[in-house]
Amino acid sequence: xxxxxxxxxxxxxxxxxxxxxxxxxxxxxxxxxxxxxxxxxxxxxxxxxxxxxxxxxxxxxxxxxxxxxxxxxxxxxxxxxxxxxxxxxxxxxxxxxxxxxxxxxxxxxxxxxxxxxxxxxxxxxxxxxxxxxxxxxxxxxxxxxxxxxxxxxxxxxxxxxxxxxxxxxxxxxx
Amino acid sequence: xxxxxxxxxxxxxxxxxxxxxxxxxxxxxxxxxxxxxxxxxxxxxxxxxxxxxxxxxxxxxxxxxxxxxxxxxxxxxxxxxxxxxxxxxxxxxxxxxxxxxxxxxxxxxxxxxxxxxxxxxxxxxxxxxxxxxxxxxxxxxxxxxxxxxxxxxxxxxxxxxxxxxxxxxxxxxxxxxxxxxxxxxxxxxxxxxxxxxxxxxxxxxxxxxxxxxxxxxxxxxxxxxxxxxxxxxxxxxxxxxxxxxxxxxxxxxxxxxxxxxxxxxxxxxxxxxxxxxxxxxxxxxxxxxxxxxxxxxxxxxxxxxxxxxxxxxxxxxxxxxxxxxxxxxxxxxxxxxxxxxxxxxxxxxxxxxxxxxxxxxxxxxxxxxxxxxxxxxxxxxxxxxxxxxxxxxxxxxxxxxxxxxxxxxxxxxxxxxxxxxxxxxxxxxxxxxxxxxxxxx
Numbered sequence: 001x002x003x004x005x006x007x008x009x010x011x012x013x014x015x016x017x018x019x020x021x022x023x024x025x026x027x028x029x030x031x032x033x034x035x036x037x038x039x040x041x042x043x044x045x046x047x048x049x050x051x052x053x054x055x056x057x058x059x060x061x062x063x064x065x066x067x068x069x070x071x072x073x074x075x076x077x078x079x080x081x082x083x084x085x086x087x088x089x090x091x092x093x094x095x096x097x098x099x100x101x102x103x104x105x106x107x108x109x110x111x112x113x114x115x116x117x118x119x120x121x122x123x124x125x126x127x128x129x130x131x132x133x134x135x136x137x138x139x140x141x142x143x144x145x146x147x148x149x150x151x152x153x154x155x156x157x158x159x160x161x162x163x164x165x166x167x168x169x170x171x172x173x174x
Numbered sequence: 175x176x177x178x179x180x181x182x183x184x185x186x187x188x189x190x191x192x193x194x195x196x197x198x199x200x201x202x203x204x205x206x207x208x209x210x211x212x213x214x215x216x217x218x219x220x221x222x223x224x225x226x227x228x229x230x231x232x233x234x235x236x237x238x239x240x241x242x243x244x245x246x247x248x249x250x251x252x253x254x255x256x257x258x259x260x261x262x263x264x265x266x267x268x269x270x271x272x273x274x275x276x277x278x279x280x281x282x283x284x285x286x287x288x289x290x291x292x293x294x295x296x297x298x299x300x301x302x303x304x305x306x307x308x309x310x311x312x313x314x315x316x317x318x319x320x321x322x323x324x325x326x327x328x329x330x331x332x333x334x335x336x337x338x339x340x341x342x343x344x345x346x347x348x349x350x351x352x353x354x355x356x357x358x359x360x361x362x363x364x365x366x367x368x369x370x371x372x373x374x375x376x377x378x379x380x381x382x383x384x385x386x387x388x389x390x391x392x393x394x395x396x397x398x399x400x401x402x403x404x405x406x407x408x409x410x411x412x413x414x415x416x417x418x419x420x421x422x423x424x425x426x427x428x429x430x431x432x433x434x435x436x437x438x439x440x441x442x443x444x445x446x447x448x449x450x451x452x453x454x455x456x457x458x459x460x461x462x463x464x465x466x467x468x469x470x471x472x473x474x475x476x477x478x479x480x481x482x483x484x485x486x487x488x489x490x491x492x493x494x495x496x497x498x499x500x501x502x503x504x505x506x507x508x509x510x511x512x513x514x515x516x517x518x519x520x521x522x523x524x525x526x527x528x529x530x531x532x533x534x535x536x537x538x539x540x541x542x543x544x545x546x547x548x549x550x551x552x553x554x555x556x557x558x559x560x561x562x563x564x565x566x567x568x569x570x571x572x573x574x575x576x577x578x579x580x581x582x583x584x585x586x587x588x589x590x591x592x593x594x595x596x597x598x599x600x601x602x603x604x605x606x607x608x609x610x611x612x613x614x615x
Contacts, residue, residue, distance in 0.1 A: 059268055115443065119473050145405050157559065
């Protein structure tokens with residue numbers, strides 16, 4: 001009984017050791033399980049619901065659906081080159097629709113202490129915010145929040161999960 | 175408050191540690207074997223017999239001897255005799271045949287009985303040295319609020335102190351955060367239980383994150399961070415009544431609360447334009463004093479027991495390290511940690527001589543304890559994702575959160591690192607344990 005238990009654990013440990021493969025490329029699409037915030041506000045996807053034909057703004061918002069997350073490297077708050085397009089697209093939308101309101105939600109992977117990760121998530125959200133300001137977005141259109149490691153997009157303790165959890169999500173108020 | 179998470183059971187961490195030892199070593203059983211010896215530490219635990227108490231049924235959650243034995247075993251310093259090996263059930267010292275217990279290789283024996291006099295129930299117990307027959311302790315403890323478990327914890331405290339010279343911390347509580355489910359039905363709960371995991375009660379719960387529970391020095395209040403309003407805010411809640419107040423909901427981050435030793439102030443982390451700094455909030459006047467003003471992340475304040483300085487985490491030197499700031503002189507903060515590339519979330523031991531923290535040790539986030547005089551850091555644990563250390567009020571044990579195989583558990587390590595035990599939850603992840611101060615007597 002104890003022996004089988006030990007075997008299972010040892011097997012797991014060896015399995016983990018075998019998992020030191022090179023870092024995966026970050027997901028190009030937002031993960032299907034990505035959260036869009038709490039009940040009071042919903043994500044960009046919901047703009048497309050309802051029976052009336054979509055307004056131009058709703059269509060523009062729907063087009064951002066695949067451009068609403070920036071992923072970060074480990075322990076970094078620099079926006080990677082490949083995600084500058086996400087910033088540009090969202091900034092263009094906010095400049096065009098000055099009444100639109102955006103919430104930037106910073107997140108980290110689970111490594112390290114929790115409150116420090118709140119700081120790291122905030123730093124990421126602020127980096128994105130400043131990049132948006134530089135592209136002409138008005139200060140009052142954006143708010144930030146950091147969830148640190150408290151709201152992972154995907155569960156798991158491997159690099160693939162970590163890659164998807166180090167992120168800033170763009171959440172629009174309706 | 176309704177009852178919630180209880181521990182599935184105590185489980186020795188040796189298999190997990192052994193497995194991780196293999197992982198760290200790459201291969202080689204001998205290395206792992208060595209780790210097992212270091213962390214198990216139960217080999218020299220003192221054998222003691224806790225005889226079932228007279229006047230109550232054996233078994234069940236109110237079995238005093240069982241609770242006392244559990245407490246002593248949990249301390250890592252004692253190995254209670256298995257009940258089925260007991261040949262007799264003495265209830266008083268005069269009924270003990272010491273030669274029987276010497277054969278069973280018990281060094282000490284505890285006997286006792288539940289006594290009801292004039293409608294008041296109490297528990298009398300005696301502690302003896304089995305070798306010499308010497309009486310070491312004979313006391314009667316009250317049964318507070320009809321709780322046999324509370325009386326049993328008190329007995330364990332007294333026995334532990336008599337035999338080790340260290341006051342027991344079994345009559346204390348722990349606060350922790352439990353998380354169950356997946357979005358959108360994820361629930362975050364703040365839970366308070368007895369130090370042995372029993373009597374778990376919800377303090378608050380939310381679909382949004384709850385973080386960073388911190389005890390007031392009198393053990394009556396908990397401060398914590400809740401995102402229930404979709405941004406972070408700090409609350410202080412009175413445990414007895416459930417009454418709570420929101421003490422900080424400023425723009426940006428409101429985090430990492432820590433009560434000052436006098437209980438009148440709260441060190442907190444606030445942000446302006448994303449820059450986190452430590453402030454002190456006067457709970458009576460709401461006056462706010464800024465403590466740090468660096469452009470880095472400054473957070474996770476921990477007061478020294480004399481209230482004169484604050485230890486905190488900062489990445490002002492590029493990566494997270496622990497610093498100390500003297501509150502009276504308000505001089506530049508002094509860097510405390512230099513070994514390892516990541517040291518964070520300091521907690522000061524009750525005597526002010528040690529600092530527990532999270533340290534990045536050979537690729538794993540582990541619990542380290544630094545001797546503040548010599549500034550040497552010892553790594554106590556072997557996990558990959560150990561965090562949130564919190565000292566027991568007697569300083570003998572550190573409780574921490576440990577994630578393995580995707581499960582968040584709590585674990586205990588003796589502050590000398592010789593003994594480790596895992597506490598598993600029967601549902602969901604548990605994390606961020608905070609050990610209460612001693613109850614006010």
